[in-house]
Amino acid sequence: MTYPLLTAQHLLNARVIERDPRGIKVLQLPNGDYLKVFRLRHRFSWSRFQGYAQRFSNNASSLAALGIPTVRVINCYQVKNGRLLDYPLSAHSHSEPIQDIAPLTQTYAVHYAPLAGETLKILLDQQQLDTNHVKQLGVFIAELHEKGIHFRSLHLGNIVLTPEGKMGLIDIADMKIYPWSLWFGTRLRSFRHLTRYARINVSFGDTNWSMLVNSYIEHAALTVSQAGILKKKMQHFLLHPPH
Known part of the structure; x- marks a missing residue:
């Protein structure tokens, strides 16, 4: 697929x-x-x-079609002028002729409108995440799994509570959407992603984790055996986070 080139004009006052x-x-x-x-x-x-930029764009469209709030992609650009993305943004890059610069390959930029609201991590840090939000999160994850969405970057920093009171997803490049509900093993991996950060796990607290899991089980139609396995796995995940 051919994309328009990113230019200095796109970065003015960024x-x-x-x-x-x-x-x-x-x-x-x-x-x-x-x-x-x-x-x-x-x-x-x-x-x-299939670059991450295209995957990001495709995932945004697929999530919207499934009724999951997310970012709105406006355009995707190929980056040929590497100077444009040097830090700090320099005034001379705005006038640098593109042909005088060693071209980049496989570098793209996605322009998108953000999803309005606050991440659950921000709400947690500000002590504004209440029990209703925790239960809602369990329902939301059950909905994602039922719709076949395996979000490998699932954690509180990538889940947004919108002004309308709905939950949605950001940072959506690393995702697989299946045409069927997630298998149980994939659901367990999803909870592994959710509990990857030790500091967030501690801040969230054991009571909230238990409430979230119970809310998920109630809405995910798990068997009694699967529910028991999930609870045991969650204990292990919370004791042994990778980060």
Whole structure:
């Protein structure tokens, strides 16, 4: 698929939100939209055939079709001028002729409108996450699983409570959507993703984790055996988070 080129005009008055040693990762544009950069991580990678930028765009469309609130993709750009994404954003990059710069390959940027609301992590940090939100989260995860959504970046920082009181997803590049409800083993992996960060696990608290799991079990139509396995697995996940 051919994309338009990212130019200096797209970055005018943009603010850097996130970066790493390779350069800028996320920019906020003056109107509040975001520009997220995707770089090829490995020379031989599935992302070479279907890049993360395209997956991000496809996932946004699929989630919207399934009734899950998420970001709205506006455009996708190919990045040829590597200077544009150097940190800090430099004035000379706005006038640098693109042909004078070593071209990049497999680097793309997605322009999207954010999902309005606050992440559950922010609500937790601000002590605004109540028991109704916790129960709602259990229902929401059950809905995702029923709709075949395996979100590998599932955690409180990527789940948003919208102004309408619904829950939605952000940072959606790493996701697989199946045409069937998730198998039980995949559901367990999803809860492993949810509990990956030790600090969040502790802040969330044992009572809330128990309430969330019970809410999920009530709405996910698990068997008695599966419910028991999930509870035991959750105990293990919370005692041994990877991060």
